[in-house]
Amino acid sequence: xxxxxxxxxxHLDTDASLTDIEEALTRVGLEVExxxxxxxxxxxxxxxxxxxxERHPQADKLQVLTVDTGAQVLQVVCGAPNARAGLVGVLGxxxxxxxxxxxxxxxxxxxxxxxxxxxxxxxELELGxxxxxIIELPxxxxxxxxxxxxxDLNDPVFDISITPNRQDCMGVRGIARDLAAAGLGTxxxxxxxxxxxxxAGPEVKIEAPEGCPAxxxxxxxxxxxxxxxxxxxxxxxxxxQRPISALVDITNYVMIDLGRPLHVYDKAKLxxxxxxxxxxxxxxxxxxxxxxxxxDETITVIADANGVHDIGGIMGGEDTGVSExxxxxxxECAFFDPDHIARAGQKxxxxxxxxSRFERGVDPAFLEDGxxxxxxxxxxxxGGTASAVTRAGKLPHVGITTGYDPRxxxxxxxxxVPAARQVEILESLGFTVQPLDGNGDPVDLDxxxxxxxxxxxxxxxxxxxxxDLVEEVIRIAGIDNVPSTPLSRLPGVARPTxxxxxxxxxxxxxxxxxxxxxEAVTWSFxxxxxxxxxxxxxxxxxxxxxxxxxVMRPSLLPGLLGAVERNLKRGxxxxxxxxxxxRYLAEAERPTLGVLLAGAKRPRGWQGVKxxxxxxxxxxxxxxxxxxxxxxxxxxLQVMGEAGDVWHPGQxxxxxxxxxxxxxxxxxxxxxxxxxFDLDGDVAAVELYLDALPGKRGGTGFMRTAYTPxxxxxxxxxxxxxxxxxxxxxxxxxxxxxxxxxAIVDARLFDVFxxxxxxxxxxxxxxxxTLQPGEKSFTDEALKAIxxxxxxxxxKLGAALRG
Numbered sequence: 001x002x003x004x005x006x007x008x009x010x011h012l013d014t015d016a017s018l019t020d021i022e023e024a025l026t027r028v029g030l031e032v033e034x035x036x037x038x039x040x041x042x043x044x045x046x047x048x049x050x051x052x053x054e055r056h057p058q059a060d061k062l063q064v065l066t067v068d069t070g071a072q073v074l075q076v077v078c079g080a081p082n083a084r085a086g087l088v089g090v091l092g093x094x095x096x097x098x099x100x101x102x103x104x105x106x107x108x109x110x111x112x113x114x115x116x117x118x119x120x121x122x123x124e125l126e127l128g129x130x131x132x133x134i135i136e137l138p139x140x141x142x143x144x145x146x147x148x149x150x151x152d153l154n155d156p157v158f159d160i161s162i163t164p165n166r167q168d169c170m171g172v173r174g175i176a177r178d179l180a181a182a183g184l185g186t187x188x189x190x191x192x193x194x195x196x197x198x199x200a201g202p203e204v205k206i207e208a209p210e211g212c213p214a215x216x217x218x219x220x221x222x223x224x225x226x227x228x229x230x231x232x233x234x235x236x237x238x239x240x241q242r243p244i245s246a247l248v249d250i251t252n253y254v255m256i257d258l259g260r261p262l263h264v265y266d267k268a269k270l271x272x273x274x275x276x277x278x279x280x281x282x283x284x285x286x287x288x289x290x291x292x293x294x295x296d297e298t299i300t301v302i303a304d305a306n307g308v309h310d311i312g313g314i315m316g317g318e319d320t321g322v323s324e325x326x327x328x329x330x331x332e333c334a335f336f337d338p339d340h341i342a343r344a345g346q347k348x349x350x351x352x353x354x355x356s357r358f359e360r361g362v363d364p365a366f367l368e369d370g371x372x373x374x375x376x377x378x379x380x381x382x383g384g385t386a387s388a389v390t391r392a393g394k395l396p397h398v399g400i401t402t403g404y405d406p407r408x409x410x411x412x413x414x415x416x417v418p419a420a421r422q423v424e425i426l427e428s429l430g431f432t433v434q435p436l437d438g439n440g441d442p443v444d445l446d447x448x449x450x451x452x453x454x455x456x457x458x459x460x461x462x463x464x465x466x467x468d469l470v471e472e473v474i475r476i477a478g479i480d481n482v483p484s485t486p487l488s489r490l491p492g493v494a495r496p497t498x499x500x501x502x503x504x505x506x507x508x509x510x511x512x513x514x515x516x517x518x519e520a521v522t523w524s525f526x527x528x529x530x531x532x533x534x535x536x537x538x539x540x541x542x543x544x545x546x547x548x549x550x551v552m553r554p555s556l557l558p559g560l561l562g563a564v565e566r567n568l569k570r571g572x573x574x575x576x577x578x579x580x581x582x583r584y585l586a587e588a589e590r591p592t593l594g595v596l597l598a599g600a601k602r603p604r605g606w607q608g609v610k611x612x613x614x615x616x617x618x619x620x621x622x623x624x625x626x627x628x629x630x631x632x633x634x635x636x637l638q639v640m641g642e643a644g645d646v647w648h649p650g651q652x653x654x655x656x657x658x659x660x661x662x663x664x665x666x667x668x669x670x671x672x673x674x675x676x677f678d679l680d681g682d683v684a685a686v687e688l689y690l691d692a693l694p695g696k697r698g699g700t701g702f703m704r705t706a707y708t709p710x711x712x713x714x715x716x717x718x719x720x721x722x723x724x725x726x727x728x729x730x731x732x733x734x735x736x737x738x739x740x741x742x743a744i745v746d747a748r749l750f751d752v753f754x755x756x757x758x759x760x761x762x763x764x765x766x767x768x769x770t771l772q773p774g775e776k777s778f779t780d781e782a783l784k785a786i787x788x789x790x791x792x793x794x795x796k797l798g799a800a801l802r803g
Contacts, residue, residue: 001162002239003172003256004155010257011176014185018156021184028178029475030169031161038157038238039148042125044096044105046070047137047145050087050119058111065119067091070144077115082133090125090135090147092118099126127151127237157238165462167360171259174459181428181476192369194389195376201390202330203273211300212276212312214393215334216367218375219267223247223382225326232381247322247329250377252353259362259459260333260370261354263310264378267328269320272305274330276312276392283308286318287350299344300336313341313358314350331378333371335364335395346543364395365458399456403436404466406452412467413474414482420445423452425476426469430457501591504630504690505580508593511629515622517578517595522559524582525549530558533673534646538586552584556594557646557669557685561677564598568679574599595622595686598679616651619666619684623655626686630693632663639730646673647685657694664688714745715771715778719790721799722762729765732797736767739793740786743778746770764802 005018016024022032049068056062056077063083065076069091076091092098092105094117101124107116122128122135125147141150148154160175168174173190180187195218202217227233228249236243236252243249251262265274279295285308286292293311295301302310309317313336322329342359345351368389375386406419417425423433423445434442435449443449456463463469474482498506509519527548531537537551544550553559556579567575575598583590597614604611620639628634636657643652643665652667666686674683723732729749737747751766758764771778771786778786791801 001170001175002157002159003175004157004235004238006152006155007172007235007257008158008176008179011173011188011190012179012185013188014179016179016184021158021179024179024182024184025158025160025175027475027478027480028182029163029166030175030178032158033161034159036157036159037154039154041097041099042146042148042153045090045092045120045125045147047141047143047147047150048089048091048119049143050083050085050089053083053085056111056113058113062111064113067117067119068143069093070142074116075114076117076119077110077113078119078134080119080121080134082136083119086139087134088137088139088141088143090120090137092120098124100124152234155234155238164360167357167362167461168259168459170357170360170362171255172257174259177429178476181425187428190369192372193376194368194372195379195386197386197388199387201388202267204390204392205273205275206393207275207277208300209276209393210337211278211340212334212336212393214364214367214391214395215274215276215332216371216392217274217333217390218331218371219328219387220331220375220378220382220384221267221328221387223327223329223378223384225322225324225382228253228381245322245324246381247326247378250374250381254370254374254377255353255357258366258370258373259357260366260373261313261357261362262370262374263316263332263354264322265309265316265320265330265332266322266326267330268326270304270309270330274332275303276334277301277303279308285309285311287311287315288318288321289315290318293348293350296347298340299347300340302332311344311348311350312336314345314348314355315352328384329378331371331374333367333374335362335367361398361461363457363459364398367395398458398461400464401453401455402465402469404452404454404469405450408466408470409473409477413470414485415474415477415479417473417477419449419452421477422473425473426452426454429472429476430459431455431469431472432457500695501690504693505591507629508626508688508690509580511626512578512593512595515625517576517622520560520563520577520579522556522563522579522581523549524553524584526551526553526558529676530562533670533676534558537584539584554585555583555646556581556592556687557596557673558677560594560596560685561669561673561679561683564596564683565677565679568599572599573603574601591690593626593686593688593690595619595626595688597622597684598681613682614684615682616648616653616667616684619668619686620653623664623666623686623688626688627655627663627693630688630690632693633657637663638734639728643667646670657692661692662689663692710772712773712777715773715783716768717771717783717787718750718766718768719787719794720751720764720766720802721794722758722802723765723794723797723799725761725763727797727799732765732794732799733767735793735797736769736790739789743771743773743782743786744769744790745772765799 022035025032046069051066051068053063053065056064062077062079065078065083067074067076094106096105105117119134121131123131162169177187202219204215204217206215225245225247228243228246232249232253233243236249241252247264251264255261278297279299279301281296283295284292300312301308302312309320336358338359338361341355345355371389406422410416426433432455434453435445436451436453437443438450454469528551531551531554534555537554539552541550560577560579563577564575578595580593583592597618600611601614602612624634637655639653640656641653643654648668648670654662655664656662669683669685733747733749737744747767747769749765750768753764
């Protein structure tokens with residue numbers, strides 16, 4: 001919400017400084033995002049008069065001017081076609097900076113002739129688009145005056161953030177009311193004298209009261225729709241609004257000034273009664289933004305006998321809009337239901353200043369005053385004759401009445417505010433306050449009271465009970481005055497409050513960081529295109545922040561892939577990311593840890609080292625290390641396929657505890673997925689499914705087991721087996737290790753060989769087993785018995801000792 005200081009003072013009688021106003025706005029909950037004075041960038045630009053204009057001796061299109069600045073006469077070279085003796089314009093003196101291009105003016109020679117500044121156009125000063133000539137001011141403009149002061153441009157512009165519950169502050173008057181309540185001045189009375197019209201008003205019918213409960217209309221005949229006055233144009237331009245015509249500017253001005261959206265129809269383009277109804281399926285309307293919208297039965301529209309002319313409360317139609325030829329108008333001042341407006345805007349993906357106000361909830365009791373103020377402005381600026389006001393429908397009642405105990409300010413808000421001061425604050429904000437005695441009967445304020453009966457004004461539909469009244473009192477009394485009170489501490493030693501899940505996540509974060517991974521935090525929402533490679537999403541938002549955040553992520557990988565893509569495109573040679581978050585599946589939210597490895601695993605070096613990329617084995621190493629940190633029985637895990645369509649076939653797998661419990665998926669991401677994220681090269685990834693990890697039995701898991709080294713030295717034995725190509729090495733290792741669980745404490749693959757001496761269709765797998773004796777050393781017979789068990793276990797998988 002933007003407004004100028006002079007605009008604020010139209011409603012607030014105050015002598016407060018700019019700094020005091022800024023601080024008060026933030027203090028009462030209207031956060032100031034910025035204050036900018038457009039006059040500051042015009043320092044060094046003055047009103048000046050051209051005394052003489054002579055042709056440049058070296059250029060046909062240039063003139064040499066003598067210019068009176070009020071303090072001295074300067075020589076200026078100018079190429080504007082309208083430069084002439086007697087013209088009063090704007091001169092930028094040496095040292096001034098041209099707002100349009102940032103050029104610092106200085107004394108310079110132009111084609112051999114000295115120039116001491118520049119006569120300026122409106123475009124160069126960012127005051128308009130005209131660049132055909134220099135600015136021409138009235139002949140009586142004060143020569144030598146600062147141009148910013150002469151043009152009333154030294155008017156600071158406030159940009160404040162309005163929270164969704166403060167619909168009353170979507171107009172300058174609402175902001176002035178809050179500042180007056182905060183003690184920064186007095187709220188000026190609003191002149192809303194109704195216009196005594198002649199003749200019947202426009203014909204209006206309401207067929208959809210649920211979308212538009214009340215509609216007021218008034219006709220003004222014989223108007224002249226020219227340009228709006230300079231004071232109105234200056235204020236609209238200062239806040240970024242483009243002046244269009246007097247009639248359109250009046251509606252925009254009233255909307256920003258009073259928070260009351262309006263619409264003006266060209267009466268000559270209407271046929272029959274204005275009808276508030278639901279759109280028919282397939283009806284279309286060409287809106288004022290020059291886009292055509294297809295409507296359905298849920299959208300409230302304003303139509304006549306010829307069709308739809310207005311998307312009610314959101315945007316008017318092009319075919320009944322006013323123009324310079326308009327002579328008769330119908331002014332619309334209506335109340336549209338906030339919920340209907342919000343749903344229609346979302347469905348049409350259409351935003352407007354009117355929608356932003358109606359969906360928050362405008363003041364329904366302001367229709368009478370709103371149409372009176374708008375009609376008076378039209379008559380004052382465009383002339384004409386007004387009709388009577390047509391009042392269709394019934395105004396909804398807004399503004400609750402509730403009992404309020406002033407002691408709540410301290411017990412609920414933490415600040416003791418005298419009851420009389422609370423009454424003063426609430427009344428200054430527009431609330432009606434009636435003191436009550438202990439029996440609930442009205443009493444005078446000065447005679448003492450026990451309770452208050454408070455009625456919220458019609459513009460405060462956000463107030464719903466005593467707690468909201470406490471908020472109003474505290475924010476005006478000053479939330480900075482609420483004392484800081486420490487919470488009482490319970491006696492004794494504090495107990496740990498972290499849950500096992502939180503402890504696990506902390507441990508995984510530390511482990512991942514220690515392994516050189518950088519933590520990423522990505523959005524829980526992704527676009528439909530990003531979710532598609534992962535089987536789409538089970539949950540789609542009805543009201544997304546944007547189309548790029550429409551689906552709840554089915555995996556952590558889309559967000560991480562997007563982060564990898566951004567980093568690689570910005571020149572990062574290697575990206576190693578992890579994220580702890582939730583996947584959103586049809587049945588539940590699943591806690592997950594995702595890891596992505598991309599770019600160069602190792603850079604090239606002068607010693608002949610070639611650059612290396614990440615492989616599926618790097619992903620497997622990360623998965624096993626993280627699972628081990630999480631307490632999973634890594635030694636018992638099985639490596640199995642079927643990681644999913646997102647993964648590269650043959651270069652990915654799952655880690656399972658048993659055939660059904662999948663603890664992790666790892667490997668290379670499928671090339672088609674990488675293409676969808678505009679990634680080149682290989683990307684390795686891991687997904688750990690934290691909810692699938694087996695829980696610890698007993699204890700908290702913080703105590704380490706006692707260190708008990710074996711008394712006897714371990715023994716190793718090597719076995720080489722010929723196995724079918726299709727047999728996974730992990731299956732063979734697991735079978736060998738389980739051949740004698742009492743003696744064999746470890747088994748690992750140390751060689752894979754194919755080629756000479758190995759039959760076609762087979763491969764040689766060499767496994768080292770570690771045997772740990774217990775109370776006595778192994779005898780030869782014992783070692784042979786264990787070896788026989790190993791060979792027998794391997795034979796069950798089709799393996800045979802290699803000769």
